Amino acid sequence: MTISMYQASVPRLANALRNLSNVLDKAQAHIDAKKLDANVFLQYRLFPDMLNFTRQVQITSDTAKGVVARLAGVEIPAYEDSEVSIEELKARITKTITFIEGFKPEQIDGTEDKDILTKRGDKETHYKGMQFLLGHAIPNVYFHASIAFSILRTNGVEIGKRDYLGNP
Numbered sequence: 467m468t469i470s471m472y473q474a475s476v477p478r479l480a481n482a483l484r485n486l487s488n489v490l491d492k493a494q495a496h497i498d499a500k501k502l503d504a505n506v507f508l509q510y511r512l513f514p515d516m517l518n519f520t521r522q523v524q525i526t527s528d529t530a531k532g533v534v535a536r537l538a539g540v541e542i543p544a545y546e547d548s549e550v551s552i553e554e555l556k557a558r559i560t561k562t563i564t565f566i567e568g569f570k571p572e573q574i575d576g577t578e579d580k581d582i583l584t585k586r587g588d589k590e591t592h593y594k595g596m597q598f599l600l601g602h603a604i605p606n607v608y609f610h611a612s613i614a615f616s617i618l619r620t621n622g623v624e625i626g627k628r629d630y631l632g633n634p
Contacts, residue, residue, distance in 0.1 A: 471537060471578060472571035475599055478634075479530040479607060480563050485632035486526060486611050487559045489618060489625055494552045496623045504552060510617050521547075522614040523555045526607055527562040533603035534566040536582050537595055538573040 497504050511518045517525070524547050535542040543565060549555045580595035584602075593602065615630050 469578075469596070470571065470575055471595060471599065472569070472574035475534055475537065475574060475604075476566050476569060478604065479534065480567055481632055481634055482607050482611055483526070483530055483559050483563050485630060486523065486614060487556050488632065489615055489623075489629050490523075490552050490556050490559075492625050492629065493618050493623045496618075497552070500622075505550075507618065507621055508550070508552070508555075510621060512613065512617060512620065516613070519614055519617045520549060520555065522610045522617065524549065524558065526610040526614065527558050529603055529606045529610065531562050531565050533599055534569060534574070536584075537577045537580065537599065538569050539580075 493507060494504070496502070497507065508520045509518050524545070527545065532542050545558060545561075549558055577595035582593040582595055582598040584591045584593070584598075612630065615625065619625055
């Protein structure tokens with residue numbers, strides 16, 4: 467049996483992003499109910515050498531749109547990373563979901579062996595499509611989403627496993 471690269475990517479990534487957006491709704495409700503400073507949440511990090519909540523959400527979004535764009539062979543949309551509120555982070559997530567759900571299966575399926583090149587600074591990493599999707603991008607999306615989730619949970623937002631998993 468052959469795995470559908472589309473089914474393994476777009477629906478899974480959109481689900482993770484929707485779950486993150488739903489968790490952001492609960493965070494905003496918590497902040498409003500307790501009359502807290504939202505910036506404390508946005509800047510919070512689990513440990514000093516880790517990225518803050520805002521960056522965790524941005525990277526989740528960037529990874530999702532990046533993998534789908536690379537597999538489809540289109541330019542990755544650039545976002546400014548200028549979000550300063552939960553509402554703006556939710557808008558970014560919505561924009562990302564709209565982008566990735568704009569692809570059709572025939573644009574993604576068959577990319578298992580596609581050459582994928584990523585660059586971070588002067589470091590280049592070469593992947594094949596399935597290796598990039600399953601071994602890098604999806605774990606990266608779940609990693610950053612779970613860190614964002616953990617930051618909210620650490621700060622008292624009443625969320626649990628069902629919120630993280632949503633309705634897969």
